[in-house]
Amino acid sequence: MRTHVVAAVALTFAAVLAGTGPAVAAGRSGSAQPSAVASATPTPGGGSGSGQPSAVPTATPTQGGGSGAGEPSAVPSATPSAMPTQVGAVPVGAPDTGVAPVAAGDSGDGTALGAGLGGAVLLAGAGAVVLRRRAKVRG
Amino acid sequence: MRAAALTATVLASVALTSACGGAPAAAPAPPAAVIGAGSDSPSAPSGPTTAGAAARPIARSTPVRLVIPDIGVDTPVMSLGLASDGTVQVPPIAANAPAGWYRGSPTPGQTGPSVILAHVTVGRYGDGVFLHLSRLRPGERVTVRLQDGASAVFAVDRVQTVAKAQFPTRAVYGNVDRPELRLITCGGPRDRAGGGYLDNVVVYASLVSTAS
Numbered sequence: 001m002r003t004h005v006v007a008a009v010a011l012t013f014a015a016v017l018a019g020t021g022p023a024v025a026a027g028r029s030g031s032a033q034p035s036a037v038a039s040a041t042p043t044p045g046g047g048s049g050s051g052q053p054s055a056v057p058t059a060t061p062t063q064g065g066g067s068g069a070g071e072p073s074a075v076p077s078a079t080p081s082a083m084p085t086q087v088g089a090v091p092v093g094a095p096d097t098g099v100a101p102v103a104a105g106d107s108g109d110g111t112a113l114g115a116g117l118g119g120a121v122l123l124a125g126a127g128a129v130v131l132r133r134r135a136k137v138r139g
Numbered sequence: 140m141r142a143a144a145l146t147a148t149v150l151a152s153v154a155l156t157s158a159c160g161g162a163p164a165a166a167p168a169p170p171a172a173v174i175g176a177g178s179d180s181p182s183a184p185s186g187p188t189t190a191g192a193a194a195r196p197i198a199r200s201t202p203v204r205l206v207i208p209d210i211g212v213d214t215p216v217m218s219l220g221l222a223s224d225g226t227v228q229v230p231p232i233a234a235n236a237p238a239g240w241y242r243g244s245p246t247p248g249q250t251g252p253s254v255i256l257a258h259v260t261v262g263r264y265g266d267g268v269f270l271h272l273s274r275l276r277p278g279e280r281v282t283v284r285l286q287d288g289a290s291a292v293f294a295v296d297r298v299q300t301v302a303k304a305q306f307p308t309r310a311v312y313g314n315v316d317r318p319e320l321r322l323i324t325c326g327g328p329r330d331r332a333g334g335g336y337l338d339n340v341v342v343y344a345s346l347v348s349t350a351s
Binding site (some may be wrong): 024083085086087088089090092093094095096097098099100101102 | 213221224225226227229230232241242243244250251252254256257258261262263264265267269303306308312313315316323324325326329332334335336337339
């Protein structure tokens with residue numbers, strides 16, 4: 001019978017130790033970036049990749065698309081090099097304008113609280129086992 | 140006695156389960172959406188605004204404040220440049236982080252796309268200035284106050300939610316034939332691993348009136 005009690009107590013301590021593990025691991029640094037401005041994350045295919053101003057969109061006339069080969073196209077030819085770009089340097093990629101909010105379940109405090117409650121329940125259960133055993137022996 | 144030991148074992152299992160929380164799953168990614176008229180073509184005019192004829196351009200002056208009554212925005216505006224990797228800088232990750240105007244773009248009220256960015260959320264600091272940017276609807280007003288005392292009032296043409304991997308660079312930064320405004324933030328679902336947003340929300344607006 002003592003073996004059972006010892007096993008229950010050992011299990012209790014093991015559970016408490018296991019419960020405190022995630023609490024320590026969840027203690028992420030979470031430090032804010034101190035710099036005044038943060039850079040965006042470049043996105044593949046999101047921009048021109050050169051950092052240079054994008055050319056004015058070219059209205060590319062179709063060649064050979066119709067039967068009238070050699071006829072002047074109805075679409076006026078674009079002159080991208082003649083028109084200055086209004087945005088001096090087109091940024092690359094997509095702006096990274098959002099840091100996900102910290103959810104309550106992600107906080108180390110919540111994990112530590114859960115581990116503490118679990119440990120308390122286990123200790124209470126182990127104590128009940130011991131008291132019941134003693135009462136049975138005396139009775 | 141065996142029953143008591145079994146009870147303790149069950150309690151231990153329950154406690155372990157409560158102490159080990161699972162990571163929240165990200166919501167499924169919705170498709171990109173556009174609200175309002177217009178197209179993604181690079182510098183195609185956004186079409187007639189819901190507010191009527193466009194106003195005339197005004198003198199160059201840097202923006203100092205942004206007001207969007209319909210979504211409760213009233214914030215200072217800082218100046219942003221390019222990062223070393225060619226991406227656009229964004230406002231700091233800090234409490235009450237302001238909006239930022241990309242100084243490589245025209246100032247609001249000048250011909251061209253003026254670009255203003257702000258965060259949707261700011262991590263442990265909570266909500267960002269553009270938390271409700273995606274709620275804007277065509278016709279709603281955006282006012283930019285400039286350093287010289289003038290104000291430029293824009294009307295929303297359309298609101299686009301698009302995957303970051305397909306960011307409409309040319310539609311946002313490409314030439315236009317009138318004063319326009321781009322408001323940009325993050326949105327959509329979040330990445331399962333890092334928790335970052337997968338989409339951008341882009342508001343396209345055009346100048347409807349000015350005041351000095």
